[in-house]
Structures are given as structure tokens and as C-alpha cells.
Amino acid sequence: MNAHDSFIARHSFIELTARERARALLDPGTSRELLGPFDRLESPWLAMQNVVCQSDDGAVIARGTLGGEPAVIAAIEPAFQGGSIGEVSGAKIAASLEFALREFEAGRAIRPVILFETGGVRLQEANLGLAVIAEIQAAIVALRRHVPVVGVIGGMVGCFGGMSLAAALCSYLVMTRQARLGMNGPEVIEQEAGVEELDSRDRKLIWSMIGGEQRAAVGLVDTLVEDDTDQVRDAVLSAFESGLPQSHRTEQVDKQLERLARVDPSAIDPAVLRTLWQGDA
Template sequence: MSMANQSALLRDSFIELSARERAAVVLDAGTFRELLGPFDRLESPWLPLQGIVCQADDGAVIARGTIDGQPAVVAAIESAFQGGSIGEVSGSKIAAALELALADCERGKIVRPVVLFETGGVRLQEANLGLAVIAEIQSAIVALRRHVPVVGVIAGMVGCFGGMSLAAGLCSYLVMTKQGRLGMNGPEVIEQEAGIEELDASDRRRVWQLIGGEQRARTGFADALVEDAVDDVREAVRAAFAQGVPAAHRTGQVAATLAKLAQIDPAAVTPDTMRAIFGPSPLNASRTHGETA
């Protein structure tokens, strides 16, 4: 990618970029180098058996380069292919990239890991194989974050759901846009399983009030809320690495989280009640920047 093309991308919406373009602009200009790209044709062996056309990179882009001059690896999920679902191949690419970064960190060579989430979770056509590799991704994040911050970004309209929402929650720092969504189950799944009385998936305002980027930042589940602009996302990623490894991660605050859960009245759940209960703790307040103050 030429410097002129990259400069043009910096003026664009981050959400509108493909996974490959997102990975390129997160890295320092001119340092993008893709690993196991489409010309390597590492495709899912399972999708053709079900009459589904493969994508040559299986919807996951892995890139090496630098961030602020430091070695970095970026794993970007392509939502345009199967809704960003994680299959055996795409998940293995992400897990292996994180595991190789971990090996470098353990040898004293720090590699900055970034995961650009845009996924509905496991690819249903690959079921247990996808779930197994998501567990490998989660394990790699937990091991990596002892050495270096693991930064996740949820920017686009697909959001981040299913097992990959747990992976996002394990990240040291999480960057979101207002357009992004984060939840264990998507609104359509909730409506299907619990009924429209529980959640009307077509009520977009309600959905974003409950699981949108602004709400997740206001309740301490995301660390930075940024505008949909390449410069803003890049700056938030760099700012996260500048903070270093957190003294404690969200997932380590078990007692505090259980105490907050005990305060919830299931019959009176609103965006405001969630903000009152889960508002940024001193830990999150010290980690948060951008529009979440």
C-alpha cells in the first residue's frame, strides 16, 4: 500500500474499511506485511461440503508491522464473509498469530497484539471446531496480557458476539465506536429464544442503548469510546499501549463484579440502571480515555 493511498484512507471512516485495510491503517505507515494471505489459499475444508463458497483467507487477516516503531501483530476479522464468523481456519490463524507473539514476548522481544473484532461468534457450519479454536484465542490472550497489553477494537455494525465477546472481554483494553455493539448473544437470538417481549430486535435505538459502544464505555466494559475515524481509532490503540499492562484486568475483579450483579433487579433493567451499577470503577476510571469520562 503506497503512502498516498494510506494518507487517503486516514481521511475515511474506519467502519467502511475492509479487514485488510483496517489492519494496514492501525499499523505504522508502510510497515504492513500480511501473513497467510489469500494467495496462500488457506481455506476452510468444511464449507464446500455444505455448498458454501470459500474465501481464500477464510475471513481473517493477519499482519505484522510496527505501532509507534514497536513490533506489532494485528488480527482483523472480515465481516463481509459469513458475518465475520470464526471457523477452524480463520480462528487458527488468529490463535497462532497470538501464540507466536507470546513466544516472542517470553523471549524478551515484546510484540504488540491488536485484535479487530467484527464477528457474530462461532461459524455454525463448523460448530465444535470453531468453538475449540475460540478457546485457543482466549487462552492466548490471557497468556499474552501478562507481558504486554492486548488491545481489542469493536468498530463496525456487525459488532462482537458469542465466544468472541468473551475474547474481547479478556483484552487488556477495549476500544469501541458508538456504532459498535458488544454482547454474549445478539438481539435477534435473544428475541428468538426469549420472545419479543424480552427484546424487540428491530428496535435499533433500544438495542444500542443496551449493548452499543457508548453504553459499554459508560458501564466500564470498554476503555475508550471514539468517533468512526481512522485517526481516532489509531490514536486510541496507541494510547492503550502507552498505558502499559494494567495492574489488574476486568476479568480479575470477580468479587466486585458479583457484588454489582447482586444489585440488578431483572424486572427493572434499563440503560440508566446499568450505568448506575456498573459505572466505571476506580480501576476503569484510571484506564479510560476519550469520550467515556
């Protein structure tokens, strides 16, 4: 198979909805949705601000098996409010992780996966959204003592804000080249610090700094994949087969501080960061 045939044979992960992504990762015929759209768990706050609600609030929770093992997947829908996290969507994700923790405490293993595609907290629900993101983060930390928590950052929205911290807490991160990962999005940085600091229209610069390839090169992401559903699924399965890491990235405080001490903030260059960090990633 030549390169052209290989490209044609791919099944895009990015083009799928959150519901389709969860179903594609689970073993065929095993997916069932919890708290789905017919349960109508809508945000009580958006309508008050003349924002049209969505009946699942942009979060899909699916049970099934993954590689023959029980699994739960929490998938964020980027097409609704940019994947932003509100009270209801965040509570659904936190509850799914807390459910997985209770399964382990009862002696039943389960594989937890989070499909990130989010700009972070939903501004219309600011404090409530931030509180529930903290619950998601706490649930990840509690659960990763028992089993790897695997995160996937799939598409063009990327993963920003408080949810970028949730992604960093995952045991393993899988990322496509097209995705981005950062605390603040380029538009926010430009808005707050000016275009002289960062031009959000410079796509080459943005992806060279926070795109999937760069994040994997400096060790902030474990597996870089193409936009291919099979590659994403294989990477998730491989992460679970690897077992728990010896230490999570967020526990390596001294290592990260030593890395940062080597960086000159007045002259940050993506290539320099690779040189500085690749050796000890």
C-alpha cells in the same frame, strides 16, 4: 474547524475491509500479511455444505510496526460469513497470538491487536469453531501477562458469542459508538425468548443496551471513539503507552458479582445501569 468540516475530514474505520483496517493502524509502509489469500488456507468444511469459501477464511494477519514498535494485528472480515469464526480463521488468530507470546519469551517485545467484528462461532463448523475460540482465549490470557492485548470493536456487526468473551479478556477495549458488544445478539434473544422479551428491530433500544456508548459508560470498554481511523489508531497507541493494567476486568470477580447483586433483572434499564456502575467503573 467547525463540526461539519471535522466530520468531512474523518476517514471512516467502519467502511474499511479487515485488510485495510490492519494496514491503516500499522505505521505507513510497514504492513506485510502473513498467511494471506495466496496461501489459500480455506475452510475444508464450507464447500461440503455448498457455501462459497474465501481464500483467507475471513481473517487477516498483518505484521509491521505500530508507533515504531513491532506489532501483529489479527483482523476479522465482517463481510465474509458475518465475521464468524471457523477452524481456519480461528487458528490463524490463535497462532498470531501464540507467535507474539514466543517473541516475548525470546526477549523480543511485540504489540498484539485484535480487530473484532464477529457474530461468534461459524455455525457450519460449530464444535471446531468453539474449540479454536477457546484457543484464542487461552492465548490472550497467556500473552497479557507480558504486554497489553488491545481489542478494537469497530462496526455494525459488533462482537458476540464466544468472541465477546475473547474481547472481554483483552487488556484494553476500544469501541466505536456504532458497534455492539454482547454475549448473545438481539436476533438470537428474540428467536429464543420471543419478541416480548426483546424486539430486535428496536434499534434505539438495542444500542442503548449494548452499543459502544453504553458499554463505555458502564466500564466494560476503556475508550469510546468516533468512526474515524485516526481516533482508533490514537486510542490503540494510548492503550499500549498505558502499560499493563493493575488488574484485568476478568480478574475482578468480586467486584463484578457485587455489581450484579445490585441489578434487578425484572426491571433492567440502561440509565439505571449507568447510575449503578459509573461510580465504580
